[in-house]
């Protein structure tokens with residue numbers, strides 16, 4: 230198969246869809262890989278490293294989209310990229326379609342076969358292609374929150390761990406999955422007073438077993454969230470209903486009643502955010518203030534630590550890339566129900582129920598059109 234890897238163009242996005250060693254796996258199996266010039270340059274992968282792995286370097290994204298049967302990316306395609314997609318071309322990347330109608334409409338129009346990393350599932354009920362980036366973003370969320378609490382960023386001027394004789398900051402994490410668990414690990418490590426809220430008792434049980442008395446766990450209700458958020462110095466938003474727009478668990482009224490100078494890091498912003506006052510920001514200008522509360526809502530957090538993130542992401546995606554390249558999308562999807570869960574759009578039809586519901590569009594079960 231001909232596989233194309235364009236350079237990412239989102240603000241401060243230095244990740245790349247494939248590292249040179251992954252390219253080599255593909256070329257050793259007889260596939261052709263085309264990579265855009267300088268696609269990995271931001272994180273130390275030279276064009277020569279890709280050539281040595283057997284890839285061909287092309288000067289522009291247009292050439293990559295024109296030649297490739299499968300496009301492998303990291304972030305959702307921006308409008309200029311969407312315009313280059315072709316009927317029956319495979320697009321394998323993060324999509325986050327539920328909060329993004331313009332992208333959904335463009336992908337439907339393209340006729341492409343769009344498989345979203347974030348809705349691919351596994352046998353243990355996990356999301357194996359979201360997990361590595363949630364680990365990164367969960368860990369980063371506490372760094373970002375610690376900065377937001379500094380006076381110069383609009384925060385209350387608090388150190389997360391406090392010091393002897395001064396109490397630590399209160400960190401409340403909404404959602405105890407991958408993001409929440411990794412946020413808890415770092416916040417506990419920094420000495421903060423940490424509480425995780427989840428609606429899954431199993432998630433709370435797992436967290437309790439992992440962190441013991443260092444972590445408080447609370448069952449998620451609107452009342453519990455309100456009480457905790459009003460006492461919090463830092464709130465981390467890490468909830469997810471796979472494929473769907475994030476539920477707005479923190480209302481603008483709650484935000485208005487939060488302590489002045491407190492901070493919210495809404496990691497769930499890629500699915501629209503779980504805080505009513507959240508709107509997506511960029512690494513260039515990551516925070517803004519509403520009602521004296523600092524909001525950090527960067528939708529591509531792992532892009533800031535792009536080298537770590539690219540290795541972590543590509544280790545997870547490579548087996549699926551190899552499978553799609555070897556079998557083609559029809560056979561690969563028909564033989565792997567977990568990969569099939571990743572199929573969001575195909576030949577002008579919406580095949581992800583949650584995305585269809587989010588936009589009030591027609592849902593077509595993938596098995597009826599494959």
Ligand SMILES: NC(=O)C1=CN([C@@H]2O[C@H](COP(=O)(O)OP(=O)(O)OC[C@H]3O[C@@H](n4cnc5c(N)ncnc54)[C@H](O)[C@@H]3O)[C@@H](O)[C@H]2O)C=CC1
Nearest residue numbers: 362363366404406407408427428449468469497528529530
């Ligand atoms: N901004 C960024 O750069 C990044 C954002 N993310 C996003 O972070 C979010 C979380 O991802 P993961 O942790 O991997 O998901 P996950 O599926 O591992 O965890 C989500 C948790 O939310 C819980 N939950 C759902 N509804 C809830 C409710 N009403 N109250 C409390 N808890 C609730 C679930 O029970 C689950 O434990 C996703 O939207 C993901 O796309 C992930 C990576 C990077």
Ligand SMILES: CC(=O)C(=O)O
Nearest residue numbers: 362499528529530531
């Ligand atoms: C998952 C996601 O949105 C990211 O890694 O940027």
Ligand SMILES: [Mg+2]
Nearest residue numbers: 485487520521
């Ligand atoms: Mg206030």
